Amino acid sequence: MADLRNNFVGIKSPNPFWLASAPPTDKAYNVERAFKAGWGGVVWKTLGSEGPPVVNVNGPRYGAIWGADRRLLGLNNIELITDRPLQVNLQEMKQVKMNWPDRALIASIMVPCVEEEWKAILPLVEETGADGIELNFGCPHGMSERGMGAAVGQVPEYIEMVVRWCKQYTRMPVITKLTPNITDIRKPARAAKAGGTDAVSLINTINSIVSVDLDSFAPSPTVDGKGTHGGYCGPAVKPIALNMVAEIARDPETYGLPISGIGGVTTWRDAAEFLALGAGNVQVCTAAMTYGFKIVQEMISGLSDWMDEKGHRTLDDITGRAVPNVTDWQYLNLNYVAKAHIDQDACIKCGRCHIACEDTSHQAITHLVNGVRHFEVKEEECVGCNLCVNVCPVENCITMVPLAAGALDQRTGRTVDPTYANWTTHPNNPVAQRQAAE
Amino acid sequence: MGRLAPGITSGRLSAADYDANFSDLHPPLDKHEALVASDRCYFCHDAPCMTACPTSIDIPLFIRQISTSNPLGAARTIFDQNILGGMCARVCPTETLCEQACVRNTAEERPVEIGRLQRYATDTAMERGVQFYKRAASTGKKVAVVGAGPAGLAAAHRLAMHGHDVVIFEAREKSGGLNEYGIATYKSTGDFAQDEVNYILSIGGIEVRHGQKLGRDFTLAHLEGQYDAIFLGIGLAGVNGLGVEGEDLAGVEDAVEFIAGLRQARDKASVAVGRSVVVLGGGMTAIDAAVQAKLLGAEEVTIAYRRGKENMNASEFEQDLAASKGVTIRHWLQPKRVLGEGGKATAIELEYTALTANGLAGTGETVTIRADQVLKAIGQTFRVEGLGALEMKGGRIAIDAEGRTSHPKVWAGGDCVKLGEDLTVTSVAQGRDAAESINRALAGAARSAA
Ligand SMILES: Cc1cc2nc3c(=O)[nH]c(=O)nc-3n(C[C@H](O)[C@H](O)[C@H](O)COP(=O)(O)OP(=O)(O)OC[C@H]3O[C@@H](n4cnc5c(N)ncnc54)[C@H](O)[C@@H]3O)c2cc1C
Numbered sequence: 001m002a003d004l005r006n007n008f009v010g011i012k013s014p015n016p017f018w019l020a021s022a023p024p025t026d027k028a029y030n031v032e033r034a035f036k037a038g039w040g041g042v043v044w045k046t047l048g049s050e051g052p053p054v055v056n057v058n059g060p061r062y063g064a065i066w067g068a069d070r071r072l073l074g075l076n077n078i079e080l081i082t083d084r085p086l087q088v089n090l091q092e093m094k095q096v097k098m099n100w101p102d103r104a105l106i107a108s109i110m111v112p113c114v115e116e117e118w119k120a121i122l123p124l125v126e127e128t129g130a131d132g133i134e135l136n137f138g139c140p141h142g143m144s145e146r147g148m149g150a151a152v153g154q155v156p157e158y159i160e161m162v163v164r165w166c167k168q169y170t171r172m173p174v175i176t177k178l179t180p181n182i183t184d185i186r187k188p189a190r191a192a193k194a195g196g197t198d199a200v201s202l203i204n205t206i207n208s209i210v211s212v213d214l215d216s217f218a219p220s221p222t223v224d225g226k227g228t229h230g231g232y233c234g235p236a237v238k239p240i241a242l243n244m245v246a247e248i249a250r251d252p253e254t255y256g257l258p259i260s261g262i263g264g265v266t267t268w269r270d271a272a273e274f275l276a277l278g279a280g281n282v283q284v285c286t287a288a289m290t291y292g293f294k295i296v297q298e299m300i301s302g303l304s305d306w307m308d309e310k311g312h313r314t315l316d317d318i319t320g321r322a323v324p325n326v327t328d329w330q331y332l333n334l335n336y337v338a339k340a341h342i343d344q345d346a347c348i349k350c351g352r353c354h355i356a357c358e359d360t361s362h363q364a365i366t367h368l369v370n371g372v373r374h375f376e377v378k379e380e381e382c383v384g385c386n387l388c389v390n391v392c393p394v395e396n397c398i399t400m401v402p403l404a405a406g407a408l409d410q411r412t413g414r415t416v417d418p419t420y421a422n423w424t425t426h427p428n429n430p431v432a433q434r435q436a437a438e
Numbered sequence: 439m440g441r442l443a444p445g446i447t448s449g450r451l452s453a454a455d456y457d458a459n460f461s462d463l464h465p466p467l468d469k470h471e472a473l474v475a476s477d478r479c480y481f482c483h484d485a486p487c488m489t490a491c492p493t494s495i496d497i498p499l500f501i502r503q504i505s506t507s508n509p510l511g512a513a514r515t516i517f518d519q520n521i522l523g524g525m526c527a528r529v530c531p532t533e534t535l536c537e538q539a540c541v542r543n544t545a546e547e548r549p550v551e552i553g554r555l556q557r558y559a560t561d562t563a564m565e566r567g568v569q570f571y572k573r574a575a576s577t578g579k580k581v582a583v584v585g586a587g588p589a590g591l592a593a594a595h596r597l598a599m600h601g602h603d604v605v606i607f608e609a610r611e612k613s614g615g616l617n618e619y620g621i622a623t624y625k626s627t628g629d630f631a632q633d634e635v636n637y638i639l640s641i642g643g644i645e646v647r648h649g650q651k652l653g654r655d656f657t658l659a660h661l662e663g664q665y666d667a668i669f670l671g672i673g674l675a676g677v678n679g680l681g682v683e684g685e686d687l688a689g690v691e692d693a694v695e696f697i698a699g700l701r702q703a704r705d706k707a708s709v710a711v712g713r714s715v716v717v718l719g720g721g722m723t724a725i726d727a728a729v730q731a732k733l734l735g736a737e738e739v740t741i742a743y744r745r746g747k748e749n750m751n752a753s754e755f756e757q758d759l760a761a762s763k764g765v766t767i768r769h770w771l772q773p774k775r776v777l778g779e780g781g782k783a784t785a786i787e788l789e790y791t792a793l794t795a796n797g798l799a800g801t802g803e804t805v806t807i808r809a810d811q812v813l814k815a816i817g818q819t820f821r822v823e824g825l826g827a828l829e830m831k832g833g834r835i836a837i838d839a840e841g842r843t844s845h846p847k848v849w850a851g852g853d854c855v856k857l858g859e860d861l862t863v864t865s866v867a868q869g870r871d872a873a874e875s876i877n878r879a880l881a882g883a884a885r886s887a888a
Pocket residue numbers: 529530531584585586587588589590607608609610613614615616617620621622625650651652653671672673674675694697722723726822823851852853854859860861862863865
């Protein structure tokens with residue numbers, strides 16, 4: 001049996017599946033249920049300063065997009081941080097941590113960018129017995145209008161400053177949660193590292209309008225005729241999150257900085273992908289909000305079974321394994337040639353590969369052969385782009401088959417060169433030519 | 439008297455049983471079900487389902503329109519090709535047409551529910567009374583359509599759309615043809631056939647004259663003088679006889695007549711049915727008659743067909759339906775004579791058959807089955823007077839690919855011609871195409887006259 005125990009910057013949990021700071025972790029009732037269901041840890045719903053709590057809208061706060069059969073693909077929200085008094089949250093956190101000593105309990109915090117504010121709240125949190133803190137520099141709506149959340153996360157100098165205060169005023173490990181609403185995710189990660197953070201977690205939600213009500217002409221969710229941009233999350237954001245995690249994992253300046261991967265994790269497979277790209281564990285919000293806490297059972301058994309099958313014993317065997325294989329476009333091997341291949345036994349003859357290639361790509365798939373409906377790749381036209389694979393409704397019906405070195409590429413009329421050669425040395429690259437001439 | 443009363447009698451069941459038995463075979467999809475079902479369509483390129491549909495409805499497009507909550511757009515896509523799309527959605531043997539061609543059969547042996555989705559879209563438009571077509575400016579041309587069945591209605595609608603003035607001559611008291619008098623009750627429930635006729639006619643420019651029978655009340659020659667073009671959609675008026683002893687006994691009936699009576703009865707409890715019914719034939723009519731006899735409360739219903747299962751015209755689905763309703767299907771049996779008592783049928787003697795070098799032949803061995811009602815469903819024939827010298831082919835009116843007959847002013851389509859299967863949808867396609875051909879001819883005539 002694979003060992004799923006997780007040690008993230010010294011915080012121990014029985015598995016790498018944490019619930020992200022969000023409604024599922026808003027109060028003891030939910031968190032107790034989550035731990036009973038098997039979650040390894042929770043990041044408590046973000047705490048604010050002492051005093052009157054924030055208020056939420058009293059109308060709808062979520063919007064969504066759906067795929068086939070109304071499967072939820074993307075969720076958007078305009079919720080703020082916890083709207084319950086700080087003391088209530090702190091008492092509940094303390095009680096829950098006492099009840100579940102083996103689980104990770106992290107406090108998410110967002111207070112104004114003033115040293116005194118951070119200095120004031122940190123001891124209160126520490127007193128609960130929480131295992132660590134997460135700095136919410138990500139919330140993209142509402143709080144950011146008040147100079148917090150993403151408004152801090154978008155200014156690396158502020159990040160560094162706040163992280164430094166936290167490292168100064170608490171002994172608890174500090175996880176800095178980053179906003180994706182920024183052009184280059186490496187900048188805030190580097191700033192957090194410079195401030196002394198123990199880890200980063202990402203992504204928080206993405207600025208978004210999920211839909212417009214075409215009767216009222218207002219964005220949804222609509223509150224009394226008006227809408228605002230909200231934070232986008234769920235399966236749809238996973239690709240963006242994976243890339244951002246990988247960017248930080250392979251940046252020489254932040255290489256080795258522990259990462260808690262967040263964004264669209266819905267199955268064990270998603271989690272494994274985050275781990276492979278450098279995450280030490282993952283956090284989940286939307287999947288739990290869609291299906292309830294029980295999904296963690298699938299995640300645990302799926303990850304464990306896959307690890308057993310592949311012979312990975314611990315999470316360390318996986319974390320970061322794909323990082324060396326993430327590179328820049330310019331270093332991709334241009335001598336590698338692959339062609340699409342259609343398994344005729346699996347083909348159901350829907351013709352989507354043909355029309356996609358015919359209308360929008362390289363006219364490389366037949367439609368009729370000798371007057372009969374038949375879909376086959378014309379190797380002399382196929383550029384190996386993979387579009388047909390992606391539009392085919394049957395898994396593994398179309399596959400990309402690499403040409404062996406020395407084989408003839410019927411499209412170019414050239415034999416496949418066994419050597420690796422990339423754009424940096426390509427004759428069509430003006431920069432490469434200039435360098436060669438010098 | 440109840441369920442087991444001997445002879446042919448009505449009221450075998452309770453009111454609740456009749457209601458249940460004659461409700462929709464495939465109930466309509468609600469919006470949620472339609473969305474789920476439409477999600478399964480792959481939006482195939484050059485979709486095989488579309489090729490398989492005799493009216494070539496753009497199926498992937500209309501299903502996509504349903505999936506984007508645009509059922510009216512979907513209905514328009516359907517009606518553009520098939521103005522009887524509502525009836526076809528109910529009666530088409532989709533298992534041998536569009537749904538058989540669906541690539542999902544290859545993928546997971548379960549096609550997209552094209553028929554039910556088509557019904558969802560067309561029902562939506564018809565229930566809301568949305569009309570998609572307006573008449574073009576009047577051409578001043580007059581076209582006579584004989585027969586108000588699917589072929590005639592499809593032709594009339596298309597002709598009216600092109601601005602021609604249409605008069606339909608219909609022998610019966612109601613329009614709709616077999617939609618009204620023949621289709622199984624559980625396929626087209628309520629008064630859908632008449633609702634559809636009204637929906638089609640509301641385009642305007644179509645006058646229907648009921649009780650007008652070609653060959654009795656007028657001839658083709660009469661019409662020729664008064665109309666610029668004529669379309670014949672008169673179906674198959676005749677029924678094949680058995681030609682065996684006892685055929686004239688009370689209780690021996692045409693299956694088509696039996697079904698027509700049932701279709702016209704407001705209260706199914708008033709329809710008489712035998713306790714033991716034998717249906718002769720192997721097509722859709724035989725299945726429909728047998729199933730409905732069973733649903734009316736007959737204790738035992740047997741279909742006797744003179745060839746094997748694989749030769750039956752009724753689809754596998756229809757045969758299974760009959761079996762599931764408790765109908766027994768027996769093969770390789772042909773009628774020898776009907777036995778009776780006091781002028782009423784009591785049993786039928788059937789002879790076993792086999793394929794010989796000279797084709798199908800009786801073996802001499804017989805079996806006798808109890809039967810107080812014998813329904814003949816051994817084929818309909820084309821029978822009509824007053825056609826003059828119109829050229830025939832295979833016992834029906836000869837036409838070319840666009841529906842032109844040997845007479846330059848006369849077109850024909852539907853069951854009365856020998857082209858394609860005898861189906862509602864085929865008749866619609868032929869009526870529509872003939873109307874287009876007529877329109878081209880009339881436009882050409884107008885041009886050369888100018
Ligand atoms: C019992 C039964 C069940 C069937 N079930 C199905 C089914 O489930 N699905 C399917 O697709 N098909 C089915 N069919 C076949 C389908 O009903 C026919 O193919 C279709 O109705 C033919 O259309 P039509 O317009 O050519 O003829 P018809 O529907 O027969 O209409 C002909 C019209 O012309 C009129 N007419 C006839 N002679 C004259 C005349 N001399 N003068 C004036 N008017 C005349 C008739 O009264 C009738 O209104 C079934 C047929 C039968 C008999």
